[in-house]
Amino acid sequence: MGLLLIKNGHVYGPTSLGRKDILIAGRSILSIDTHISEEAVRALDKNAAIIDAEGAWVTPGLMDSHIHFNGAGGEGGPHFRTPPLQLSSFIQAGITTAVAPLGTDGVSRSLRELLAKARSLENEGISTYMYSGAYRLPSVSITENVMTDIVLIDKVIGAKVALSDHRSSHPTVEELRRLISDARVGGMLAGKAGIVEAHMGAEEWGLGIIQEALAGTQIPMSQIVPTHVNRNQKLFDEALKYCEQGGVADMTTSMGSDSDSVKPCDGVRQARLRNIPLSRFTMSTDGNGSMPVFNKAGELVGMGIGEPITLFTALREILLESGVSTEEALALVTSNVADRLKLANKGRLSAGNDADLLIITPSDITLRYVVAKGVIMMREGTIIRKGTFESC
Incomplete structure (x- = not known):
């Protein structure tokens, strides 16, 4: 030693x-x-x-709670599948803990492959975890269902679903409530977070389905974390209100380069102006995920890719330009994430x-x-x- x-x-x-x-x-x-x-x-x-x-x-070290380290994409066909990430991509960005979901493709991509890649990166030197499920409901899983994945597989700490997105399965309120409940109980049995990470698209439904699914239950709002909430200003306004009411939300650092999205630095400023504690926010990269561009007719017109380095870049910008304290800025990518994922060490x-x-x-x-x-x-x-x- x-x-x-x-x-x-x-x-x-x-x-x-x-x-x-x-x-x-x-x-x-x-x-x-x-x-x-x-x-x-x-x-x-x-x-x-x-x-x-x-x-x-x-x-x-930085913690990235949404990074496609085994690749993602595929919306434009097989040649748009992104490749797995190598260790140096994480080190360059200062990322020492990474959590991966499946992306749009839960058909040719598998959770078993994702688990194997998680173990590979762990052996190479960083800490890794993953989510069960994918975009669609019913959820894909390694064992018989999401709950048993969380309970029985060490690397699985929660579940993934897509909402308000034209690529999702448009689940009902009851289906989403069942997923949140199963993930929560799985987490309780396993001593894990059991969170549901909700990919948020740009459809008009917004965060409404989450609020409906939680209404009348005793499930804490923190059991589900909407991500990509800075996709556009309308969705981010909803997220700010959601956090004011006690929810938590995750901003994506690979967004912010187009006219519709909200840069994380600007998102931090908006939260501060409304006196919303920054402890309710985290940041993640969507690294190695495809960044498709669709026109108003829903046709694919462009494709980009999420970059792991954006986590450190966004942190730098917040530290230099936002006016928030060093402690608050760092917490967005360290302790806030650890608390959300219940990773005590x-x-x-x-x-x-x-x-x-x-x-x-x-x-x-x-x-x-x-x-x-x-x-x-x-x-x-x-x-x-x-x-x-x-x-x-």
């Missing part, structure tokens, strides 16, 4: 802890203290790695938690180091740990 000592950095856990040293043993944080002696660490492990983070921030820098952390230059928000499960993956901006089939 090797030791890694990070000295002299300003630690954001994401709460500001001030100037601290961090000692890592194996995959876990052993200690965070004002001063940890380099000599004492060397006495325990003569080969211990020492990083001087003087003048830098030390933060939790993730999203925060504290003794006993997994040693997933970043070292960032604060003046221009550039990434210097990435450490995942105690292993240095990026050193001084250079990726030094790549995937099995990547050339180093």
Whole structure:
């Protein structure tokens, strides 16, 4: 078990802890203290790695709760299927924990393949989880149903469904309520989040079906997380109201480049203007998902792809331009996500938690180091740990 000592950095856990040293043993944080002696660490492990983070921030690694790491797409035919992601795509973006759903294609893409890719990336160095289900209801699953997937498969922490989207199955309120209930009970039995991640499209239904499905139940609003809520201003206005009422929502960082969508930085500003706690929001990339462009007739007229790097890019923009505190900005992609997914050892820098952390230059928000499960993956901006089939 090797030791890694990070000295002299300003630690954001994401709460500001001030100037601290961090000692890592194996995959876990052993200690965070004002001063940890380099000599004492060397006495325990003569080969211990020492990083001087003087003048830098030390933060939790980023958590991406919606990234298609085994590929997605296919709306334009087989040649529009996106390929699986390689490890370096995550390291470049500072992502140390990734959660994947299936996309539009729940026919030729399978949850079994997704599970195998999750295990592959875990072996290569980052932490991975996945959702059961796909766009449509009834849900696809690995075992007999979504509930048993959550209970019996370690990597499965919730379920996916698409709503208010012309590619969805347009489920009834009763069907959605049953999915939320099954995922919730599965989570309770397994000690997991059991959340339903709801892909939101641009149809006029908006978030109404979610509110109807929860009405009259004792299910907390946080049991279902609508994502892509910054797809357009109308949907984002609904999301703001939904969060004011106690719900939670996820903004997609790969959106924001077209005229209809709301950039996450602007979304943060709008939430602050309405005094909505930013703890109700998270950000994810939709990385490696296809970004189809449809005209008003519903015809495919263009295709893009989600980029994992947008998570760090959006964080940088929020830190530099939004006026929110460093702690609040970091929480959007660290502790808020960990809380939503009930991943107790993730999203925060504290003794006993997994040693997933970043070292960032604060003046221009550039990434210097990435450490995942105690292993240095990026050193001084250079990726030094790549995937099995990547050339180093």
